[in-house]
Amino acid sequence: MIxxxxxxxxxxxxxxxSFFRLTEAxxxxxxxxxxxxxxxxxxxxxxxxxxxxxxxxxxxxFMLSMVETAIELTDGAxxxxxxxxxxxxxxxxxxxxxxxxxxxxxxxxxxxxxRLILITKGDLMDQERKIAASGLAERFAAVEILAEKSxxxxxxxxxxxxIAPERFLMAGNSMKSDVIPVLELGGxxxxxxxxxxxxxxxxxxxxxxxxxxxxxLDELPGLVERxxxxxx
Amino acid sequence: MIxxxxxxxxxxxxxxxSFFRLTEAxxxxxxxxxxxxxxxxxxxxxxxxxxxxxxxxxxxxFMLSMVETAIELTDGAxxxxxxxxxxxxxxxxxxxxxxxxxxxxxxxxxxxxxRLILITKGDLMDQERKIAASGLAERFAAVEILAEKSxxxxxxxxxxxxIAPERFLMAGNSMKSDVIPVLELGGxxxxxxxxxxxxxxxxxxxxxxxxxxxxxLDELPGLVERxxxxxx
Numbered sequence: 001m002i003x004x005x006x007x008x009x010x011x012x013x014x015x016x017x018s019f020f021r022l023t024e025a026x027x028x029x030x031x032x033x034x035x036x037x038x039x040x041x042x043x044x045x046x047x048x049x050x051x052x053x054x055x056x057x058x059x060x061x062f063m064l065s066m067v068e069t070a071i072e073l074t075d076g077a078x079x080x081x082x083x084x085x086x087x088x089x090x091x092x093x094x095x096x097x098x099x100x101x102x103x104x105x106x107x108x109x110x111x112x113x114x115r116l117i118l119i120t121k122g123d124l125m126d127q128e129r130k131i132a133a134s135g136l137a138e139r140f141a142a143v144e145i146l147a148e149k150s151x152x153x154x155x156x157x158x159x160x161x162x163i164a165p166e167r168f169l170m171a172g173n174s175m176k177s178d179v180i181p182v183l184e185l186g187g188x189x190x191x192x193x194x195x196x197x198x199x200x201x202x203x204x205x206x207x208x209x210x211x212x213x214x215x216x217l218d219e220l221p222g223l224v225e226r227x228x229x230x231x232x
Numbered sequence: 233m234i235x236x237x238x239x240x241x242x243x244x245x246x247x248x249x250s251f252f253r254l255t256e257a258x259x260x261x262x263x264x265x266x267x268x269x270x271x272x273x274x275x276x277x278x279x280x281x282x283x284x285x286x287x288x289x290x291x292x293x294f295m296l297s298m299v300e301t302a303i304e305l306t307d308g309a310x311x312x313x314x315x316x317x318x319x320x321x322x323x324x325x326x327x328x329x330x331x332x333x334x335x336x337x338x339x340x341x342x343x344x345x346x347r348l349i350l351i352t353k354g355d356l357m358d359q360e361r362k363i364a365a366s367g368l369a370e371r372f373a374a375v376e377i378l379a380e381k382s383x384x385x386x387x388x389x390x391x392x393x394x395i396a397p398e399r400f401l402m403a404g405n406s407m408k409s410d411v412i413p414v415l416e417l418g419g420x421x422x423x424x425x426x427x428x429x430x431x432x433x434x435x436x437x438x439x440x441x442x443x444x445x446x447x448x449l450d451e452l453p454g455l456v457e458r459x460x461x462x463x464x
Contacts, residue, residue, distance in 0.1 A: 054326055056357030060292040067299060068319055071312040080308040083315055087300055094286055124356055124379040125288030142392070147356040160374070 008172025009120035011194040015099045034073045044069045058123030063090035098133040103218030110221035118143045149177035151184045176203035236395045240404025241352035243426040247331045266305045276301045290355030295322035330365040335450030342453035350375045381409035383416045408435035
């Protein structure tokens with residue numbers, strides 16, 4: 001029996017990474033005199049990776065990494081107006097409406113009555129804004145915003161909620177953050193790939209008896225029933 | 233009977249606001265050609281206030297507000313090197329060791345066996361770093377990092393933990409965030425003023441039968457006993 005279902009939010013319930021890609025394209029246009037777009041994106045990714053331990057996930061850290069990359073790329077010559085445009089790009093992201101992904105509402109309708117937990121990571125403020133704006137908050141028995149989706153962090157959530165790992169299933173678009181740590185804990189992991197996923201979230205799919213993959217979230221309710229019936 | 237005690241973290245368990253004040257002084261020195269220190273600080277505070285809804289609390293938002301203030305003060309003429317120095321100031325704050333306030337360890341020793349909950353707000357990543365670095369994590373039955381310390385947010389914590397508000401006591405240095413919302417919920421609020429408190433956290437003390445004030449956290453264990461005995 002699956003006692004509780006965890007759902008990731010960004011790029012599982014709603015669009016997220018595609019806004020980062022659009023912002024990166026505008027960032028490259030701002031700095032077009034200082035490099036080709038692909039080189040600027042590589043540089044930005046290196047800065048983001050180096051800052052992850054310090055800033056964690058989310059738009060504010062991304063804004064600070066864009067500013068740092070602009071300074072590096074121009075050897076400190078970038079002017080305040082360009083930095084101001086970078087801040088504007090980040091603020092536009094923070095104000096962006098929430099676009100639900102196809103199949104999400106149907107999936108949540110079909111899962112009604114089950115114990116659903118929204119488990120996401122990133123900026124507290126921005127995640128809470130998106131959860132409120134999504135209109136989905138009341139579908140979830142609990143909302144957990146984590147700094148990092150490690151096995152330990154999932155373990156603390158399950159412990160606090162009194163859920164045995166083998167009765168927990170987590171679905172999300174990140175093999176690294178949504179699937180593998182839950183498999184390691186002894187739970188079920190359902191990979192729901194999204195066409196745009198941040199390079200830092202990539203991980204190879206392990207060969208694991210409790211790993212499943214679906215194309216869209218509305219395939220989840222049927223999959224859960226088949227798992228419970230021993231047929232998946 | 234007090235069933236659970238909530239403790240704020242920044243400027244209740246450890247120093248925090250004083251690092252912001254030191255960083256502000258360095259920020260003013262960087263921009264000394266563009267204004268007097270008191271004017272720059274006023275401008276920065278206005279920018280922070282305007283950004284609070286967007287960025288929430290914490291060092292990353294403060295860094296972004298310093299960058300924005302520098303751009304405004306220089307009419308966009310600030311150069312990348314100065315912005316880079318501002319980023320360095322923020323990164324130094326993010327790496328700063330945790331300095332426990334006087335009386336904290338004695339207070340926690342005397343409260344051992346009671347159900348203690350650390351309730352703080354701000355950046356998830358930075359708060360988790362400080363909790364780990366403080367060495368105090370295992371003293372707490374639960375840690376809650378909130379985006380905003382509203383009565384609703386406290387109510388969710390108490391509901392999730394199964395604590396009746398009238399059996400909950402919260403102690404902290406912010407009348408606005410630690411004391412008043414808990415009094416409003418029906419709990420006890422203990423004000424522990426710190427010599428440095430951010431202007432946005434100021435609020436007048438209400439005239440309330442469940443409000444108490446102490447000078448240092450090590451006065452809390454005795455106060456709790458007197459409240460339980462009906463003598464405080």
